[in-house]
Amino acid sequence: GYKDFDHQKLFEVFYEDEEFSKKVYEEIEKDSGEEFKKLTEKTNELFKELDSLLIETYQTSSVLIDDTRLVGGEEGALCTLDIEFIKNSNREGLFDPRKMSSIAKENIIKKLGQLETTIKA
Known part of the structure; x- marks a missing residue:
């Protein structure tokens, strides 16, 4: 049929x-x-x-990966973390990390640890 x-x-x-x-x-x-x-x-x-x-082949290059190639997506993986603070309802990225409180530094380290755990999982 x-x-x-x-x-x-x-x-x-x-x-x-x-x-x-x-x-x-x-x-x-x-x-x-x-x-x-x-x-x-x-x-x-x-x-x-x-x-x-069937044979699987992989190609690697021994060239250092620069930021331009990472940002362009040509090679590798890129993770950018920007730390900013809020002053008078405005975000500011330029600051002196030596003036940060120890609590703020500990919180940042804790969050980075959580991020690392998540990435490895």
């Missing part, structure tokens, strides 16, 4: 409806008998053989 069906439409139906494709595959398997099972087994064996021949 499927041989007169448009090949493109049939492919779309199989791709979109997994249950239907399984049902049709089971029908084909029942109707085909031993020959189909042998072909399926042979196909699986060939895929296993091909899989064993």
Whole structure:
């Protein structure tokens, strides 16, 4: 009943409806008998053989990664943390860290530790 069906439409139906494709595959398997099972087994064996021949390769460069390449997304990963303080409802990024209170420094260290734990997880 499927041989007169448009090949493109049939492919779309199989791709979109997994249950239907399984049902049709089971029908084909029942109707085909031993020959189909042998072909399926042979196909699986060939895929296993091909899989064993697969080689993964990686390329690395021994060049130092500079900020421009990181920001541009060419290489590596970049994480930028800006520490600012609020003075008179204005955010200011330029400040002397030596003037920070010890509580503020401890809170920053604690938050950085939490960030490190999250990244490693």
